[in-house]
Amino acid sequence: MVTFKAKYCSSLLVLATFLSYSKSVFSDPILVGYWGYNEYLTKYPKEKALTLSLADTVKEAPIPLSVQQDKPVNISFIYPGEQASDYWKRNLIAFEARLQALNIDYELTPVSTRLNVDFKEQSCSLYNAIEKKSDYLIFTLSTTRHRKFIEHVLQNPETKIILQNITTPVKAWHDTQPLLYAGFDHVIGTRLLAKYFQTKFPNGAKYGMLYYSYGYLSTARGDVFVQSMDNNKYTLTSSFYTDTTEESAYKATKNIVNDNPDIDFIYASSTDIALGALDALDENMNVQPVLNGWGGGSLELIAIEQGKLDATVMRMNDDIGIAMAEAIKLDLEGKQVPTVYSGDFEMVTSETNTEELEKLKQRAFRYSGVDFKHE
Numbered sequence: 234m235v236t237f238k239a240k241y242c243s244s245l246l247v248l249a250t251f252l253s254y255s256k257s258v259f260s261d262p263i264l265v266g267y268w269g270y271n272e273y274l275t276k277y278p279k280e281k282a283l284t285l286s287l288a289d290t291v292k293e294a295p296i297p298l299s300v301q302q303d304k305p306v307n308i309s310f311i312y313p314g315e316q317a318s319d320y321w322k323r324n325l326i327a328f329e330a331r332l333q334a335l336n337i338d339y340e341l342t343p344v345s346t347r348l349n350v351d352f353k354e355q356s357c358s359l360y361n362a363i364e365k366k367s368d369y370l371i372f373t374l375s376t377t378r379h380r381k382f383i384e385h386v387l388q389n390p391e392t393k394i395i396l397q398n399i400t401t402p403v404k405a406w407h408d409t410q411p412l413l414y415a416g417f418d419h420v421i422g423t424r425l426l427a428k429y430f431q432t433k434f435p436n437g438a439k440y441g442m443l444y445y446s447y448g449y450l451s452t453a454r455g456d457v458f459v460q461s462m463d464n465n466k467y468t469l470t471s472s473f474y475t476d477t478t479e480e481s482a483y484k485a486t487k488n489i490v491n492d493n494p495d496i497d498f499i500y501a502s503s504t505d506i507a508l509g510a511l512d513a514l515d516e517n518m519n520v521q522p523v524l525n526g527w528g529g530g531s532l533e534l535i536a537i538e539q540g541k542l543d544a545t546v547m548r549m550n551d552d553i554g555i556a557m558a559e560a561i562k563l564d565l566e567g568k569q570v571p572t573v574y575s576g577d578f579e580m581v582t583s584e585t586n587t588e589e590l591e592k593l594k595q596r597a598f599r600y601s602g603v604d605f606k607h608e
Contacts (some may be wrong), residue, residue: 243573250539262476266454267401270418270575287563291555291576295334296372300566305338308561309367312397313346318504319478319530320550321345323601324397327554328371330600335562339387342367367414368560371395374403374449381426390435393564395557398447400467408570413560415553417528418575419453422546425580426525427461431542432496437466438497441489441522443510444474444481445502454502470496474508484507490520498523498543504530511541529597531605537583549597552576 310328325343332339345474370392374383380403386394387409398416407475430438442459446453451474451584459469470493472486482501486509499522501507507526521552526533529547536542553576560570579593594603 263461264401266404270400273402280572284574287571287574289557291552297336298562302338305340306340306368306503308341309521310343310371317532320528320546322555323550323596324435327551328557329601331555331558366391369393371397372474373397374399402572412570414573417548420457422578423457424461425452425546440470441472441499443494443501443506446477458500479505479509483504483513486510486513494520496522501525503527504533547579547581549577551600589607
């Protein structure tokens, strides 16, 4: 007998598969259908005040919950943790540590999936979160297939959703927004990298692009970068969409350097992509273009210290876990939660000295730990 649950998960999988092969909806480098982070805060001054208040709270010592809980809050945390980047696992650690510091009684169900692969597991995990009436669901929105999942949850008032790794509110959702969008604004980080390359190559350069997979992040990190560079000085010689794995980036990098042995730099859109590109470049010492990382997690910082990676835009990683815990506290206390929050970035390059880098690590990984081991 086929249960309702099996039918529901199967239908979501079919929808996810169809959407994963559909053409990206983002035809313009500006994120169509989304409010830009600064654009949104400028348009809604009250939201800006709430965001700034949360930003201050994130930097401060925790103040315990001021109300009595009748029961533990039930939280489902679905995240793409099966990747080289330690961003998601660190934020889960920081999130729990801050909840505990705030004396919030909670029950947490974490589900780690593979990026762009485990559609069925994501579908069923989302169904389970709704079925057991989770108070809070933490998920992401990186491709169009996620959007239908999220819209389904938004229609269920018993479960409040926090979207991680996105800071651009969806215009079509109007007043039915998630409890919080939390992440490190991709456009801000990308433009910091564009500025780095413009400074590194003031007279112009030829470069290759290693995109994310099709969708939101490929636009926010890839197309925005291309748009930010002066096309009269900087020539994009080749670009490849990856499936955001080291293997796919390795193959794409091989193609880039074989076709363009005089290339000056390669722009990588994520940690896994940068690491795959490094492997390809290590096999061809005759071509050594400048290469960036994106995010500044442990593996990227090690590669910079070893002189293999040239630069990265480093997220103050644990800010997001802290912000999500503080948002739940505000909600439990009946206070208004900002719609959007972006953590801070710092540029790290091969010229960043050891003392400065250590200070950034202590700040970024203050809950998850500088010596965190990502497995």
